[in-house]
Amino acid sequence: MQIEKNNVALIDYTVTTAEGQLVDTSEGNEPLAFLCGFQNIIPGLESALLGKSVGEQLQVTVAPEDAYGQRNEEFVKEVPVSAFQGVDKIEAGMQFHAESPNGPQLITVTKVEGEQVTVDGNHPLAGIELVFDVTVKEIRAASDEELAHGHVHGEGGHQH
Template identity: 35%
Template sequence: MEISNNAVVGLTYELKVSKEQDEIESAPFSVEVRDEEDPFYFIFGQSGLPEKFESYLAGKKEGESFSFIIPTADAYGEADEELIMALPKDQFSKERGFEPFMLEEGNFLPLMDENGFPLQAKVLKDLGEEVLLDFNHPLVGFDLHFEGEVLEVREATPEELDHGHVHGEHGFDHK
């Protein structure tokens, strides 16, 4: 079976990123490895990843390897200054499930938006009564270099399509 819309896809890959600065491309460095012990499974067309990621995989079959680069503009774009904001520290209290070390510079805070969807913010700076947070995607501003192999391609079940995620061994378990 070929990778196409609504197929369940399992991949192993290494993701490296690079950044262009002053017209000089940095050497790519590894930021994530999904191996056979921890493969990445998703429903094609619903991965939540940049569109180009799925377009480069379309038509591939189980056992095929892949290697492609998604430029910044087609990945997560450039940083949006409006997504950097100072919030009162008292919003991140123990009562709300936060520990003081979580507000240290460089940490990512696990948060939820107003609709209950998970998101994260990087702590940029402690401003005393406030903390400066960056809500941009962590890979904003980077070219994404993917190299890997297609482990599995199968039809998604009606339940998986209805729920929008993979079930079973490599997916979500509703138990």
């Protein structure tokens, strides 16, 4: 069996920046489970995994356009401290969920100066080339329920 649309794949992975900085790894944890063809993982990684079989190992470099996109400076804004109701102390590095025209968006506080807070709505990995080292651990057909819900259920997946 190969990784293709409507199959569930479980992978072990390590992802670093092109400069070698560790971003994330499944080492010491369960493999990552995803439903192929349902945008469960970044497009560049999913397309590199298409057609792979259990036991295959690969290293793939994913450009920002096929990962979390390029940085967009229009997503960096200054907002008043009063926009953070119920938060006693706002500091750089804090993250919040904000409502945007496209739905909920993660924002990161980058600077606090007096009554002004600079926030960045870019994904933290936007504009960064990523290098994945992957081993395919398991592949199986998705259940009807997984296909209807668009994600993996059970071990390594979503629990309802």
